[in-house]
Amino acid sequence: MNYRLCLACVLLLACCRMAPQPNFLFILVDDLGYMDVGAYNAATFYETPHIDRLAREGVRFTDAYAAAPVCSPTRASIMTGLYPVRMGTTNWFGAPQPTTVGSNWTRNRRMLPAPYEAQLAHEEVTIAETLKEAGYRTFFAGKWHLGPEGSYPEDHGFEINKGGWERGGPYGRGRYFTPYDNPRLEDGPEGEHLPARLAHETVAFIAEHQTEPFLAFLSFYSVHTPLMTRPDLETKYAAKPAPENTWGTEGRRRVRQVQNHAVYAGMVEAMDQAVGTVLQVLDELELSDNTVVFFTSDNGGLSTSEGHPTSNLPLRAGKGWLYEGGIREPLIIRWPRHLAGDRVEEVPVISNDYLPTILAMARLSEPERSDGVSLLPLLFERKAPERDLFWHYPHYGNQGGSPGSAIRSGPWKLIRFYEDDRLELFNLNDDIGEQNDVAAIERERVRALRASLESWLGQNNARYPTPHNMTAQNTDGTNP
Numbered sequence: 260m261n262y263r264l265c266l267a268c269v270l271l272l273a274c275c276r277m278a279p280q281p282n283f284l285f286i287l288v289d290d291l292g293y294m295d296v297g298a299y300n301a302a303t304f305y306e307t308p309h310i311d312r313l314a315r316e317g318v319r320f321t322d323a324y325a326a327a328p329v330c331s332p333t334r335a336s337i338m339t340g341l342y343p344v345r346m347g348t349t350n351w352f353g354a355p356q357p358t359t360v361g362s363n364w365t366r367n368r369r370m371l372p373a374p375y376e377a378q379l380a381h382e383e384v385t386i387a388e389t390l391k392e393a394g395y396r397t398f399f400a401g402k403w404h405l406g407p408e409g410s411y412p413e414d415h416g417f418e419i420n421k422g423g424w425e426r427g428g429p430y431g432r433g434r435y436f437t438p439y440d441n442p443r444l445e446d447g448p449e450g451e452h453l454p455a456r457l458a459h460e461t462v463a464f465i466a467e468h469q470t471e472p473f474l475a476f477l478s479f480y481s482v483h484t485p486l487m488t489r490p491d492l493e494t495k496y497a498a499k500p501a502p503e504n505t506w507g508t509e510g511r512r513r514v515r516q517v518q519n520h521a522v523y524a525g526m527v528e529a530m531d532q533a534v535g536t537v538l539q540v541l542d543e544l545e546l547s548d549n550t551v552v553f554f555t556s557d558n559g560g561l562s563t564s565e566g567h568p569t570s571n572l573p574l575r576a577g578k579g580w581l582y583e584g585g586i587r588e589p590l591i592i593r594w595p596r597h598l599a600g601d602r603v604e605e606v607p608v609i610s611n612d613y614l615p616t617i618l619a620m621a622r623l624s625e626p627e628r629s630d631g632v633s634l635l636p637l638l639f640e641r642k643a644p645e646r647d648l649f650w651h652y653p654h655y656g657n658q659g660g661s662p663g664s665a666i667r668s669g670p671w672k673l674i675r676f677y678e679d680d681r682l683e684l685f686n687l688n689d690d691i692g693e694q695n696d697v698a699a700i701e702r703e704r705v706r707a708l709r710a711s712l713e714s715w716l717g718q719n720n721a722r723y724p725t726p727h728n729m730t731a732q733n734t735d736g737t738n739p
Contacts, residue, residue: 282550292560304518305527309535316600317593328585340614340629347376373653373722378406387416401478458533492525512563512659523568579656673708
């Protein structure tokens with residue numbers, strides 16, 4: 260690094276120390292695909308002007324990942340900075356356990372899924388608990404899905420909870436419209452739309468606490484099923500020119516290859532409008548400069564089941580799979596006071612990194628336990644962390660994925676599938692669509708990456724799927 264850049268970084272860090280502690284607005288969208296945002300896909304069928312504005316004014320990451328291909332594990336990683344495997348929270352909460360497979364759709368599969376913990380443990384320290392202890396006001400709105408009553412947002416450091424409980428989607432009588440039948444969100448007036456309501460709750464919190472440091476965590480239920488949107492938006496996209504449906508296959512599933520789903524497009528735009536509502540209030544209250552905005556998703560877009568509403572191409576597969584379509588996410592970080600906008604970062608990062616990054620921005624001590632790294636050196640100095648990234652999903656996804664683990668090391672990504680112990684290796688720099696498996700050619704690299712992956716799994720006491728014909732007493736998830 261040259262002298263002028265070093266000096267600039269030192270001065271910038273000094274300014275950060277003298278400035279008031281920043282506010283944080285964390286926006287988490289459910290099931291939003293990497294290619295669903297205009298800033299990532301100029302040809303997207305969907306319209307996301309407010310998210311695109313964030314990208315112009317912030318740092319857009321091209322290789323950002325969720326810690327899992329489904330929601331609850333990733334959400335736990337964001338809250339704690341830990342890999343899901345370390346907490347045992349490797350599947351979405353409510354999914355089959357080995358003991359319940361007999362009455363479940365996975366009963367005829369070759370393996371029993373590994374057991375998993377179905378709530379965020381109270382001994383894990385969350386970002387909200389740490390910031391609250393440091394004097395921040397803490398607020399949560401929207402989807403939680405990290406445990407039953409007793410393990411809601413208010414039990415993990417959030418002073419205010421608007422809509423967070425154990426359900427993974429809006430399944431009340433009105434679904435995305437009032438009545439919500441949500442014990443943590445009062446019903447609104449007739450016709451009220453859930454994304455807009457969550458935005459208004461967030462705005463009210465920010466306005467009330469604008470003179471205090473705050474964490475506002477806006478966790479949309481959108482764009483998760485059920486697939487439904489406002490009638491005006493459905494009409495708009497139904498009339499919008501779009502390509503005809505084409506389909507591919509992923510395993511035994513059909514996979515959508517074009518974006519043309521009018522209802523899903525309306526869901527994306529309604530979510531984007533809600534994002535715009537909150538950003539506008541930050542501007543009006545003159546809070547934008549000192550508010551760090553994180554925008555990301557919890558897993559890839561839904562392309563292989565449940566209506567197949569979106570396409571993740573050129574990424575392979577989608578939610579529930581360890582291919583890139585299931586785990587690569589949009590990530591935008593905006594902090595106008597300190598970070599120049601319209602910047603692109605290609606360094607791989609993962610959802611475990613958000614907690615240590617936020618604590619560093621707030622000038623608070625790093626957590627005692629963390630699997631992530633602070634991204635401040637990358638953001639301020641363009642200094643990339645040297646490390647591998649890992650995934651462990653020892654379950655069957657109802658989107659078609661099968662039990663597996665993966666490692667990314669530089670451009671190389673190795674996936675191990677547990678049903679047949681198959682190994683696939685891809686060079687993501689040359690093959691972002693994971694179409695050219697080079698495992699048979701790169702045997703030494705496969706051996707080295709598998710050893711690293713198995714070492715990491717062992718260090719974290721990973722639980723594994725087991726052959727389905729094992730006796731009940733041998734289904735504890737120990738290494739087969």
